[in-house]
Amino acid sequence: MSPLTAHQEPYYLGDNASRPVPFDGVMTVSHYIMPNFATMDWHQVPREKVVENIRSLTDPGGNLNDRIMMYIHVPYCKSFCHYCNFNRYHYPKQDSERLERYTDYLIKEIDWYMRQPYVQAREFTGIYIGGGSPSTLPVTAVERLSAHLRKVVPNFDGIEKSFTGEPRTLRRPGLLDVLKDHGWDRITFGIETLNAKIHRKIGRLDTRDDVDAVFNRMRDLDYKADTCVDMMYDLPGQTLEGFQAELAELLDCYDPAEIDLFTTIYLPYRPLHKLIMDGRVEQPGSPWQLLSMREHLYDTLSAAGYHNTIAETWSKRPERSQYQTAHCARQDIIGVGCAARGNLRDMVSINPEKVDQWQANVDEQGASTETLQSIGPDGVLDRIMVMFPRYKSLDKALLNSYADRVGEAALARVQHVIDGHLAAGVIDEHDDRYTVNKLGVIWHGNLQTDYLRHTLNTKGEVLMNHLTESRADFDNEDRFEVTPETVYIKEHDAEYPRLMK
Ligand SMILES: C[S@@+](CC[C@H](N)C(=O)[O-])C[C@H]1O[C@@H](n2cnc3c(N)ncnc32)[C@H](O)[C@@H]1O
Ligand code: SF4
Numbered sequence: 114m115s116p117l118t119a120h121q122e123p124y125y126l127g128d129n130a131s132r133p134v135p136f137d138g139v140m141t142v143s144h145y146i147m148p149n150f151a152t153m154d155w156h157q158v159p160r161e162k163v164v165e166n167i168r169s170l171t172d173p174g175g176n177l178n179d180r181i182m183m184y185i186h187v188p189y190c191k192s193f194c195h196y197c198n199f200n201r202y203h204y205p206k207q208d209s210e211r212l213e214r215y216t217d218y219l220i221k222e223i224d225w226y227m228r229q230p231y232v233q234a235r236e237f238t239g240i241y242i243g244g245g246s247p248s249t250l251p252v253t254a255v256e257r258l259s260a261h262l263r264k265v266v267p268n269f270d271g272i273e274k275s276f277t278g279e280p281r282t283l284r285r286p287g288l289l290d291v292l293k294d295h296g297w298d299r300i301t302f303g304i305e306t307l308n309a310k311i312h313r314k315i316g317r318l319d320t321r322d323d324v325d326a327v328f329n330r331m332r333d334l335d336y337k338a339d340t341c342v343d344m345m346y347d348l349p350g351q352t353l354e355g356f357q358a359e360l361a362e363l364l365d366c367y368d369p370a371e372i373d374l375f376t377t378i379y380l381p382y383r384p385l386h387k388l389i390m391d392g393r394v395e396q397p398g399s400p401w402q403l404l405s406m407r408e409h410l411y412d413t414l415s416a417a418g419y420h421n422t423i424a425e426t427w428s429k430r431p432e433r434s435q436y437q438t439a440h441c442a443r444q445d446i447i448g449v450g451c452a453a454r455g456n457l458r459d460m461v462s463i464n465p466e467k468v469d470q471w472q473a474n475v476d477e478q479g480a481s482t483e484t485l486q487s488i489g490p491d492g493v494l495d496r497i498m499v500m501f502p503r504y505k506s507l508d509k510a511l512l513n514s515y516a517d518r519v520g521e522a523a524l525a526r527v528q529h530v531i532d533g534h535l536a537a538g539v540i541d542e543h544d545d546r547y548t549v550n551k552l553g554v555i556w557h558g559n560l561q562t563d564y565l566r567h568t569l570n571t572k573g574e575v576l577m578n579h580l581t582e583s584r585a586d587f588d589n590e591d592r593f594e595v596t597p598e599t600v601y602i603k604e605h606d607a608e609y610p611r612l613m614k
Contacts, residue, residue, distance in 0.1 A: 125552055126401075126408050135537040138583040139400050140558030141347070142378050143425055144499055144565055158486040166460055166485040167478060170226075173234035175458050177493060181235035182273075182439045183226075183266070185219060185258075186450035187247035188468065191282055194305075195316035195385040196345070196377060200452035200466055201245040204282075209251045215450075216254040218472050220261050222449045225479035227265045231457065237266055238444060239273035239435035248278030248302075252287045259295035273435045275299035275341070280323035284330060293336040299371075299434065301341035302327065307359045311348050314394050315385060328367055339370035339430075346410070347377045347403045349385070350395045356406050357413075364417055371428040372419070374410055376403065376558070379593065381579055381602040389593050396591050400582040407555045424503040424549070424557040433504075441504035442496040448482070459493050460485050490518035495568060498527055502560035505549040530563045572608060575601050 124131050169175075189212065190201045205211045226232050240262060250258075255276075263269045276297040283289070283302055292300065304324055306312050331340065344363065346356050363369070377397065379386045388394040397403075411421070419427035423437045439446050439456075448455030448464055451471035455462040462485040465471045474481035488496070494515045501507045516524060531547060534540045539553035539560060553560055562577060569577060579598040602609065 124408070125555065126405050133538075134404075134584075135539055135552065136556055136559045136584075138559075138581040139404060139556065140562050140577075140581050141376050141403070142558050142577075142580045143375070143503065144558070144561045158484060160483070163483055163485050164478070166487070167480050167482065170229040170231040170457065170480075173230040176231070176235065176445070177458060178443065178445045179236055180238045180435075180439075181232065181445040181447060182237070182239040182241065182435050183223070183447045183449060184436075184439075184453050184455075185223070185240065185242045185247075186244060186448070186453040186464075187215070187219075187242060187250060187277075188245040188451055189215075189249040190244070190246045190279065191249060192318045193316065193384075195314075195388060196379075196383070198378070198380050198383055199245060202468070204246075204249045212250050213254050214472075215468065216250065216258050218475050219258060219450055222475050222479070222481060223262070224265065225475070226447045226449065232447065235445060237268060237272055239275070239439070240266065241275045241277075241436045243275075243277045243301075245277075246279035246282055247276060248282035248285070248288060252285065252291055255288060256291045256295075259291065259297070263295060270296055273298060275301055275434070275436055278302045278327070280304070280319040280327050284323055284326040289327070289330050289334060289336060293334055293338070297338060299339045299341055299436075300327075300331070301343070301371075301373075303343040304363070304367075305343060305345045306348055306351070307362050308348075308351065308355060311350055314349055314388075315345075324367075340367070341371035341373065342367070342369045343373045343375065345375050345377050346406045347397050349389060349397050352398065353402050353405050353409070357409055360410060360413055364413075370430070371422075371426060371434075372414065373426050375425055376407075378580065381599045382606060386593060390595070396593060399589070399592070400587045403582075404555060408551075411551055411554060421505070421554060423505060424554050438504075441500040442493075443500075443504065451481070455482065455485070456496075457485075458487075459489060460487050461492075461496075462486070490515060491520065491523045494519050494523060494527065495564065498530070498564040499561050501547075501564070502549055502553060502557040505554070507547045509545055509547070526567065527564070533563070534560060572605060576609070 125134075186200065188201050189204045191204045193201065193203070266272070274297045276292055276299070278300065280302055283300070305315065305317060307321070309321070328340065331338070342363070363372070379389070385394065389396055414427040415421070419429060420431045422428045422430070422433040423441060426437060428434070435444070438444055442456070445458070446454065446456045448462060451464055451468050452466050453464045462482040464481045465474060465483060471481045474483065497511065512527070531540070534553070535542055539556055540547050540549050549557065549560070575598050579596070579602065582592070
């Protein structure tokens with residue numbers, strides 16, 4: 114890897130800062146979901162309306178996107194990491210029958226969707242099996258699910274296919290062999306940190322040996338799938354120098370095809386935050402350090418030949434993955450499995466969180482969703498705008514296509530935010546589009562929040578305040594302490610969703 118000497122881009126922080134800090138506080142969250150993470154008012158839609166919306170998929174038209182992909186959720190994990198807020202359950206070790214049954218129901222729900230004229234009329238672009246840790250499924254179940262998908266999904270061999278694992282279970286004998294046989298071409302898994310001490314503190318029980326075993330097995334099999342690894346930064350006890358060394362080591366030892374780099378999200382009163390509040394795990398570094406880490410990773414990965422395909426993803430391939438494209442509101446998504454999220458036409462949904470309820474619904478109505486609801490053109494425009502800072506590009510033609518569909522106030526609000534971001538120097542204007550520049554990538558959570566803010570209810574506002582490090586506090590010694598926000602969130606804990614994604 115070549116050392117960083119000259120910076121082609123302006124430097125924002127450090128000794129030779131060349132641009133101002135553009136916001137009064139730094140958001141530590143990426144907004145994955147619109148609008149449910151914001152408003153959290155999911156269950157207000159009447160049952161009859163949901164049934165009618167499900168039935169509407171017999172109509173092939175009314176689409177906003179031509180393309181569609183499938184997200185399949187497997188909620189099981191071998192153990193729970195302290196920081197994680199995804200939908201997951203313990204891996205039923207003695208009960209592989211339960212996992213086989215879970216797979217039966219996945220197949221059932223997939224088949225229901227694949228029979229719908231709306232789905233059949235779209236171009237299929239990809240499948241993503243995420244979690245949780247789908248690598249906990251028995252190898253026989255992965256084989257069965259893959260063979261079934263190959264049968265029912267059009268052009269299975271030609272589309273992008275991602276499978277998520279966790280290193281301890283991904284290395285199990287036979288699993289990577291089956292994934293290779295069925296042509297899964299993106300294998301994604303978490304490493305999170307290469308610092309063994311921090312790794313233990315955040316509750317990861319996999320080892321470096323597990324990570325090595327996954328890479329080695331892929332090499333032995335001559336399995337050419339892209340390796341996509343998740344890393345986290347701004348972790349407890351992590352220093353800038355430590356993070357720089359980890360990143361260098363990651364590139365040196367593993368040379369992954371794609372790297373997701375997530376700022377650690379400390380959701381209040383979830384285990385990692387509690388451990389910090391109890392003094393059992395140290396506080397993370399200051400927001401200044403967090404910003405320096407962002408700038409460092411941007412420079413290092415650019416210099417190492419990676420493309421910043423979406424705000425938190427760095428890939429050796431110049432183009433975005435289909436999964437990311439869909440995630441950024443540019444394709445429809447079929448959500449299969451408990452807690453999976455769907456976007457169809459202008460409708461959004463989340464499947465039931467609990468496995469039993471999900472299975473009962475699949476038996477009863479084919480698609481498990483109880484929340485499929487229209488968010489209307491204003492809601493769709495909101496989704497597009499909230500995802501623009503991650504997608505990093507917004508065609509003016511796409512924006513203009515909403516001019517006749519949404520009210521003047523909605524359009525004016527969007528334009529006002531765009532103008533503010535242009536003035537702050539975080540986005541650039543071109544003839545046909547707006548793009549997010551390096552400063553905008555570093556602050557992309559703030560950009561997203563500006564588009565999201567008007568949809569927040571009180572619970573959302575309080576959470577956003579908790580997830581914002583205010584400028585006045587940047588020099589505080591401790592990042593986390595009891596605040597009015599943490600007290601409120603503790604009191605309303607049951608009303609906050611368990612999901613981030
Ligand atoms: C579904 S897991 C990845 C696959 C697999 N379960 C594993 O852990 O190896 C999703 C990823 O989201 C990220 N993530 C989870 N909770 C997070 C949090 N609180 N803050 C930042 N990133 C988080 C982690 O990088 C994690 O690997
Ligand atoms: S980070 Fe991965 S392995 Fe850990 S609890 Fe979350 S989904 Fe499971």
